Amino acid sequence: MTTVYAPDFKPGEAQFLSTTFPQYQKNLGTNFPVEGLAFDAAADEAAFWSFDAISYGSGNLTLDIEWYADTASSGAVVWEAAIACITSNTDTQDVETKAFATAQSTTTSHLGTTGQRVHRSTITVSNLDSIAARDDVWLRIKRLGSNGSDTMTGDVILIRATISYSDT
Amino acid sequence: MALDATNRFRTFAQFMRDQTSFITGLTKPDLTAAIAATDDWCDANQTSFNNALPAAAKAMPLAFKSLLLAYVVMRRAGVLHAREDG
Numbered sequence: 515m516t517t518v519y520a521p522d523f524k525p526g527e528a529q530f531l532s533t534t535f536p537q538y539q540k541n542l543g544t545n546f547p548v549e550g551l552a553f554d555a556a557a558d559e560a561a562f563w564s565f566d567a568i569s570y571g572s573g574n575l576t577l578d579i580e581w582y583a584d585t586a587s588s589g590a591v592v593w594e595a596a597i598a599c600i601t602s603n604t605d606t607q608d609v610e611t612k613a614f615a616t617a618q619s620t621t622t623s624h625l626g627t628t629g630q631r632v633h634r635s636t637i638t639v640s641n642l643d644s645i646a647a648r649d650d651v652w653l654r655i656k657r658l659g660s661n662g663s664d665t666m667t668g669d670v671i672l673i674r675a676t677i678s679y680s681d682t
Numbered sequence: 683m684a685l686d687a688t689n690r691f692r693t694f695a696q697f698m699r700d701q702t703s704f705i706t707g708l709t710k711p712d713l714t715a716a717i718a719a720t721d722d723w724c725d726a727n728q729t730s731f732n733n734a735l736p737a738a739a740k741a742m743p744l745a746f747k748s749l750l751l752a753y754v755v756m757r758r759a760g761v762l763h764a765r766e767d768g
Contacts (some may be wrong), residue, residue, distance in 0.1 A: 555697030555710065570698045589709040629706065667698050667705040667713055 515682045520565045523675040525551045528561040528674075535559055536657070538673065550671035552584065553657035555664070560656040563674070566598070567600065567649040571682040575639035578656065580674040582630045590665035592658040593635050594619040599643040600650045614654055615643035621663045634674070653677065693717055701730040724751075 523586045525538060526549055536551040553559050577595050596617035600607055622635040644653065655675060659665055685693065698705055705713065715752060715758050728751035732747065739750065 552696075556691070583704050586709075587706055665711055666711040666712055667708050669704055678751050 515571075515680055516569075517678050518681050519678045520567045520568070523563040523565075523655075523677070525549045525561075525672060525674075528563060530561060536561055536672070538632050538670075541671075542659040546560075548671075548673065550582075550673045552669040552671050553659065555659050555666065555668055555670070557659045558656055559659070559663075563653045563675075565651050565677070566602050566652065567645055567647055567651050567679075568682040570645055570647040570649070571680045573680045575642070575645075575677050575679045577637040577639055577653075577655075578676045578678075579635045579637070579672060581635065581670050581672045582632050583624055583666055583668060583670055584630070585625055585668035586666045587626055587629050588624050590623040591603055591635070591666045591670050592619055592621045592661040592664040593637060593640055594653045594656045594658050595637045595646065596641070597639055597643055599645045601646055601651060603621060603646075605634075609650075612652070614652070615641040617634075617641070617654075617656070618659075619658065624666060685721050689716055690714075690721060693721075 516594050517644045528536075528538070534557055536553045538551050539550050541550065547569060549563050575597070577645045579593055579595075579670075581593075583590070583591075594617045595613035598614045600609060600612060600613050618639055618641060620635050622633060625631060625633060653675075655672065659671055688752075694710075694714055697713065697717070708747075731751065735747065735750075739747070753762060
């Protein structure tokens with residue numbers, strides 16, 4: 515059994531709907547630029563990526579979201595994720611009206627100590643929409659800024675996300 | 683009259699977007715409570731503020747008086763930039 519990692523979901527490759535989407539940013543750090551998606555604190559903004567479920571075997575997906583708080587050093591952020599899967603040549607679903615499976619969420623507290631430190635939030639994606647190997651998969655990552663458990667002020671900046679799963 | 687829930691929320695949301703340097707040590711509940719308290723204070727002290735104004739200003743509409751207070755407070759906070767500042 516091997517853990518397969520899909521290619522990183524990078525901020526510059528994200529897609530968005532017409533409203534409630536995070537702002538793409540390239541922050542010029544002291545030594546290197548930091549690319550990110552800035553999710554507003556007071557709204558539920560979403561970003562989308564797609565990938566090929568290469569070598570998917572079975573079981574839940576593990577989604578790791580790397581992020582940092584733009585200004586906060588306390589409080590918690592609520593992340594939500596959902597997938598939508600289509601088996602080409604088999605599924606008759608219209609791709610442009612395909613719905614996501616039920617979302618999953620996680621709440622992560624700021625670790626404090628240092629501003630703009632990088633955190634990792636992990637979501638176990640258990641609503642798999644009948645995913646199969648080589649499926650076309652759409653991933654939605656959302657910050658639930660309107661959720662009462664999301665107490666972190668200011669933007670939360672996503673710098674990378676990764677999905678992994680078992681090949682057996 | 684105090685802001686309703688929608689307007690308090692929008693004040694809260696925009697404050698976070700505009701005043702990023704001030705919100706580092708606050709959580710959303712902290713800021714929400716502060717905005718509510720400020721709005722309540724404005725409501726409770728509206729009469730005393732009005733009475734403190736000279737006659738000409740006292741006769742102006744409520745919107746003028748609100749802006750008057752806002753401009754003075756923003757200048758005290760260092761966020762009101764005047765043309766004369768260069």
